[in-house]
Structures are given as structure tokens and as C-alpha cells.
Amino acid sequence: xxxxxxxxxxxxxxSELVAKQIIENVxxxxxxxxPARKGLELLLKERDVxxxxxxxxxxxxxxxxxxxxxxxxxxxFVTVKEMVGA
Numbered sequence: 001x002x003x004x005x006x007x008x009x010x011x012x013x014x015s016e017l018v019a020k021q022i023i024e025n026v027x028x029x030x031x032x033x034x035p036a037r038k039g040l041e042l043l044l045k046e047r048d049v050x051x052x053x054x055x056x057x058x059x060x061x062x063x064x065x066x067x068x069x070x071x072x073x074x075x076x077f078v079t080v081k082e083m084v085g086a
Contacts, residue, residue, distance in 0.1 A: 026054060050080075060086060 044051050052060070060077065063086050067075040077083040 050084075 064074040
């Protein structure tokens with residue numbers, strides 16, 4: 001088994017902290033009607049940019065977990081085509 005470096009462990013700890021904060025706050029952000037959010041969505045649509053919403057991401061996340069094989073926790077999508085086809 002490989003040993004983690006101190007930097008890797010610090011990154012992991014920081015990542016877990018950020019993830020917890022996002023999870024704690026995402027529902028309040030999702031239900032808020034921020035003008036900037038609408039503006040960003042309009043800008044992305046005007047520029048024909050495809051983006052993934054939180055709801056989309058949750059669906060993709062559950063599919064990746066469901067598609068896990070062996071000891072891996074998930075099977076990640078590796079192309080946009082594969083992700084869009086899910």
C-alpha cells in the first residue's frame with residue numbers, strides 16, 4: 001500500500017471540508033433566486049455553452065456509482081458524448 005504524503009493528506013482534508021460546506025449550503029443556494037444565476041444561465045445559452053446543473057450532476061453521479069465494477073467506487077464518464085448519452 002502506498003503512503004500518502006503530508007501534502008496529499010492536507011489536500012484531502014481541505015477537499016473534504018469544502019465538500020461538507022458545499023453540501024450544507026447547496027439547498028439554500030439552489031432555492032435562491034439570484035439575478036446573477038439567471039444572467040449566467042442566459043449568457044451560457046446565448047453562447048450555446050452546454051453546462052451541467054446540480055440536478056444533472058446528481059443523476060450522473062448516481063449512474064457512475066451504479067456502473068462501478070470490481071473494487072472501484074464508480075465508473076467515471078470519460079467523454080462528453082458518453083455523459084450526454086447517459
